[in-house]
Amino acid sequence: MSKAFTKETDNDDEGDEIRLPPLPAGGKNYITPQGFATLRHELKTLIDVTRPKMVEAVHWAASNGDRSENADYHYGKKRLREIDRRIRFLIKRLEIAEVTDPSLHFGNTQVFFGATVTYADGQGELRTVRIMGIDEANSAQGEVSWVSPIARTLLKAEEGDVLKLVMPDRVDEIEVIKVSYPSPDGDGVQHDQS
Known part of the structure; x- marks a missing residue:
């Protein structure tokens, strides 16, 4: 029988495999x-x-x-x-x-839609991304879609959390350094909340 049609059962440790977090349900x-x-x-x-x-x-x-x-x-x-x-x-x-208005989370240190997140990658370099909608994210401005791998990894994390970012060629450990949201006063400026 061809190998293409055999079921591989050699790896029973599927629970130990690191995978991307599942896509959010509901298709919103x-x-x-x-x-x-x-x-x-x-x-x-x-x-x-x-x-x-x-x-x-x-x-x-x-x-x-x-x-x-x-x-x-x-x-x-x-x-x-x-x-x-x-x-x-x-x-x-x-x-x-x-x-969804991100300013509703102003002052929160947990990552939700609309958050601007600064994190340290595996090499200790600081990176900042803003989690945006699929139709509005502009990578040239540091914005990522809320369904992107980095956003899916960061969502619901809090400042100080260490997470595993799954990439096609490796798994990187990242640490959430800072989370901020636009202020509710409507000026669009991300104020420091510390």
Whole structure:
């Protein structure tokens, strides 16, 4: 029999294996109020400004005669399909969005959605990430999606906790150094809570 069809039972210590924490149940699409407003603004702009301009451009290109070799017409139709696809995507994402205000946890030292977390990696280097929604996280700004491996490892941890971060090629031990949230006064600034 081929090895591909045999069940491996040599490793009965499956409980000792280190794995990523399970994905949160329920399939929620957590998002900050700012992220929700940004997506809603993009949707409104696409519907009220971008799409009407493109429809006008396609109409103009179509009025120029033979459509079979009309590059403006073909590009416009393609762009219109892309805009419509993005509109449908945004509508679906906003329908399932669960707006969660991180400032509700201001002063808390436990990691929840919206937290800015400073942790020390296995080499002792300090790293800071902000746990954000899937549709709003920007890695260039140090933001990570709440379903990313680092966020899933950090969620519900507290300052001082030592955790195991599972990566594709290794397991790294990290320590939570500091947890902060935006202040409820709405200035968006992460105030020091110590």
